[in-house]
Amino acid sequence: MFDAGRDTLKTLSDVQPEIWRKFLGRYIFKGSYKLKDYPQIDFDLRELFPGSYYYTYDSDVANIGVVYNSVNGVKYVGYRQLALSYLPDRSNPSNFGTAAVATSDIQPSNGVVHVLAITIADKIGDVPTNFAANVFGFNVDFYNDVLFTR
Structure with missing residues (x-):
């Protein structure tokens, strides 16, 4: 933001609530699913173990x-x-x-939480990852949305 001639963000509240909802909504799925409720995925044998597709509240699609x-x-x-x-x-x-999910099945009173792992490696266990997974949906669109509200 500073490079664009705008003030830098100093607190999370500097980002508009609509932007948080748009981008965090990519992580919120209908229902309460624990690890045992998801099908197997094998990235080397996707035709046999493909996981499954799930829609977020904002109708984005994820394979889990x-x-x-x-x-x-x-x-x-x-x-x-x-x-x-x-x-x-x-x-x-x-x-x-x-x-990769670092911790799964955390159960607050209103659902189930799974915590994503940040990675610099190509794999976590047998899960192939890439650096792009660290931004997981928070890409240049997030930057632009925040920039245009400043």
Whole structure:
């Protein structure tokens, strides 16, 4: 923002509530799903274990599945981990940014929370990740929306 000649953001409240709703809505899904409620996903065998598509409250689409991690080269015997893939373009579902879930099944009084992991690695367990997953839907659109309200 500073490069655009605008004041920098000093607090989270400097961002308009409508912008927070638009972008955080990409993470809110209808229903309360725990890890055990999601189907398996295997990124090397997507035709057999594809996970499933879920709509957010704002009608964005995400692919969510449980990765059964490997141990010592043996598939599916390791820990279970959620993987969430944001699909920026519904017409091209093979173009996605995947984020591994660091902690799942946190249960406040109003739903279930899954915490995304920030990564600089290509994989977390058997979940392939990329740096784009760190922004997970908060891309240049977020920057522009905030910039145009300043």
